[in-house]
Amino acid sequence: MVAIETDGLTKDYLVGFWRPKPYRALDHLTLAVEPGEVFGFLGPNGAGKSTAIKLLMQLIFPTSGSARILGRPLGDLAVRRRIGFLPENPAFYDYLSAEELLTYFASLFDIPAAERKARVARVLDEVGIGAERRMRLRSYSKGMVQRVGIAQAILNDPEVVFFDEPMSGLDPLGRREVRHLMLRLRDRGCTVFFSSHILADAEAMCSQVAIIAQGKLAAGGRLSDILGVDVLGWELIVDRVSPAALAQVRPQARAVTELHDGRYALDLPPAAPEAALQQLAAAGARVVSLNPLRATLEDFFVKHVAQTAGRETSAL
């Protein structure tokens, strides 16, 4: 059984006051997410990511198409006991503390009263909300509200969790913690479906991605297939290199960029870079680093988003 499946999911909004016209926010989205995956739902701003997630959460209703979560139709309340959801830029009741909010939500999941306190404490610990859990939410920073949002999404130990832009508002430390949390959820067998336009996060965590642009599914697949293993070139960084030595290796490089303090970056073709390395070493240069260049998710993303938008890559 797939964890999440959508079949031709489409959403039109009526735009305009006089003679409103339909605007297609999501166009026949068909997806299947296997259980236990971290699935990255990627796309530029306004691509339709949040629309798709809101459809899955039944916050909006589809114009056509259907979807199932854990094999059940979207309207099934029993499924909601088994899923979690973090909306984009979450907002809660500012007259409650984080502890009170989560206790309220725990009661909606029918978590027994005796268990609620420990459960709430555990998830707040997990997202790094400390003593401030007893303070009213109105005093929280944006990052703290985001953490509370993540806490309420995992409160019921969900089998499938939807995170809409989970890194929004978090500092680098917070982002790393959330990345680790998502991987821990995956290790527990939870399916993590998250939307983002931050490709580094997706590349670090996802086993599968889908790219959406202008409401349409532009591309998708397993990250291992997308990124490939072929080396597309080498990035060599050297310093203490003389002008003569640089002139000697320059014809072998696709590009040479001066960095700082006499340091240079050389973009070498995929063929073995040993010759250039030997020439530079013989001339007294010091190798700082040598890294293989492979296709990145960013390359894949830019290519497919541009294709869908009917634009050249350079225009992005």
Next chain:
Amino acid sequence: MSPSAIGKVAVAVFKESVRDRVPYSLVIFAVVLMAASFLLSRLTAGQDLKVIKDLGLATMNAIGLLIAIFIGTGLVAKEVERRSIYSLLSKPLSRSSFIAGKYAGLVLTLAVNLALMTVAFYGMMEYLSLTTDDWIKQGWRAPALDPRLLIPIALIGVQLMMTTAVAVFFSTFSSPLLSVLFTLGVWVAGHFSGDLRNFQAAVDSPAAAAIARGLYYVLPNLDAIDVKNEIVHGLAVPWAAVGVGVASLFAYIGALVLGATLIFNRRDFK
């Protein structure tokens, strides 16, 4: 709809009201009542009890109305505006339970508010009774601590339940400002229901009279259960009319809450 989920949402609404601004209304009520009683007891010898009863019931009604309209119209709108509804509706909570819970929560708030105001009201009358000379008390038609006062108070409660249902109904599809205006309009019209029924006596136009009669049947009849004057002045209460009025208002409340859930069940939260 799940009674358990409705109860949980209702308790949350009550908690929000308590932490928000509702307690202030009690303070206002107490201050107004105390100030009025001191002032009037010195100005209207013999009539002070009746005036205070009138004033107390009117104040309860007015404060309850303000709470019902201004909190009622914001109950759903605020959830949508601050987007807290996104997280809430992703939980195992149906939209119908959400609406019914919101309504029940505000009714609970109003009931507690009304109960506290009633205690303050009786406390004030007891104070008046203790500080009034016996020869003045002999002129009172009803005792200060008249248990019959609980009847108009309970009926104010029914009126407020009705007003809350109207406010929640409009708030499921309209902006807070329009919801306030619509609810206020229904409340005013509901108190002039009797006039709508007898409109043909005041105008020559049969069409206008027919429209007025149509409105009489469509709008809730709040006037039918307003027995404040009868109780305060010791007059007979038209129980049959009050009974029919209460029954029709409960039917109206049911229809409004049902209508609100039907509208809300189909609403998109962009």
